Amino acid sequence: MPAKAKHRRSKTQRITRAAAVASAGGAALALPLIGATGAHAATGDTGAKTYTVEAGDTLSKIAEAQHVDGGWQKLYQANKDVVGSDAGLIKPGMKLTLDGAAETTAATAARTGATTHAADFVKPVDGATGTPYHSSGSMWSSGYHTGTDFVVPTGTAVKAVGAGTVVSAGWDGAYGNEVVIKHTDGRYSQYAHLSSLGVSAGQSVTAGQQIGLSGATGNVTGPHLHFEIRTSPEYGSDIDPLAYLRGHGVGV
Numbered sequence: 001m002p003a004k005a006k007h008r009r010s011k012t013q014r015i016t017r018a019a020a021v022a023s024a025g026g027a028a029l030a031l032p033l034i035g036a037t038g039a040h041a042a043t044g045d046t047g048a049k050t051y052t053v054e055a056g057d058t059l060s061k062i063a064e065a066q067h068v069d070g071g072w073q074k075l076y077q078a079n080k081d082v083v084g085s086d087a088g089l090i091k092p093g094m095k096l097t098l099d100g101a102a103e104t105t106a107a108t109a110a111r112t113g114a115t116t117h118a119a120d121f122v123k124p125v126d127g128a129t130g131t132p133y134h135s136s137g138s139m140w141s142s143g144y145h146t147g148t149d150f151v152v153p154t155g156t157a158v159k160a161v162g163a164g165t166v167v168s169a170g171w172d173g174a175y176g177n178e179v180v181i182k183h184t185d186g187r188y189s190q191y192a193h194l195s196s197l198g199v200s201a202g203q204s205v206t207a208g209q210q211i212g213l214s215g216a217t218g219n220v221t222g223p224h225l226h227f228e229i230r231t232s233p234e235y236g237s238d239i240d241p242l243a244y245l246r247g248h249g250v251g252v
C-alpha cells in the first residue's frame with residue numbers, strides 16, 4: 001500500500017526511541033516525549049494505520065498531514081461510521097483509520113451499498129456549520145439569513161459543491177468577493193465573503209474543484225463562508241442549502 005510505505009515512522013519505532021532515552025536518562029521523560037511529538041499516526045497489531053483526533057484537527061488537516069490519497073473526502077468515507085453524518089464535526093479521541101482511506105471509491109460503494117451518485121456533490125468547505133438557513137435577524141436585508149454559514153478561518157479552500165459553470169466571480173457589496181455557479185440541474189450555488197477568487201465567469205468547474213479562499217470581505221463580523229443555493233442567479237431565490245446538499249448525498 002503506497003500510503004503506508006511513505007510513513008515508516010510508526011508508534012512502535014517511537015516507543016523504542018523513547019525507551020532508549022529513558023534508559024539513558026530519566027524514565028519520567030519517556031511518556032511525555034511520546035505525547036509531545038505531535039504525530040499520532042500509529043500502526044497497531046493488525047498492521048492497520050490509525051490516527052487519534054486531537055483538539056483543533058479537521059479531516060482536511062489530517063488528510064494533508066498524513067498524506068491520505070484522495071484527501072479528506074476519502075478519509076471521511078473510510079471513517080463515516082466513526083465520524084457520523086457531519087464531516088466537519090470530529091472530536092478529540094476519535095480513532096480514524098488511515099489504511100481504509102486508500103480504499104477505492106468502487107470498493108466503498110460496494111461495501112456501503114452507496115451509489116456513485118454520492119461523489120457528484122461535496123461540501124463547499126471543510127468546516128462546521130454556523131448560523132443556519134432562515135435564522136431571523138435585523139442584519140439581513142431580507143429579514144432572514146438566505147444561506148448557511150460555515151465557520152472556517154480566512155484562507156480555507158472553498159470548493160464548487162457540484163459540476164457547473166461559473167456565472168459570476170467578483171465583488172458583490174455586502175457579500176464581498178463572491179462566486180455564483182450554475183449547476184447542471186439548473187440550481188445555483190453562491191459562495192460569499194471570499195478573500196480571493198480562483199475562477200472567472202464562464203469557466204466550467206467540477207465537483208470539489210477549488211474556486212477561491214474563504215475570508216471576511218463584505219458585511220461580516222468575522223471570517224466564514226456564506227453559502228447559498230438558489231433557483232436563479234438572483235438574490236432572494238434561495239432554498240435550503242443543507243437540504244439540497246443532503247439530497248445529493250453530502251453529509252452535512
Ligand SMILES: [Zn+2]
Nearest residue numbers: 147148149226
Ligand atoms: Zn451568512
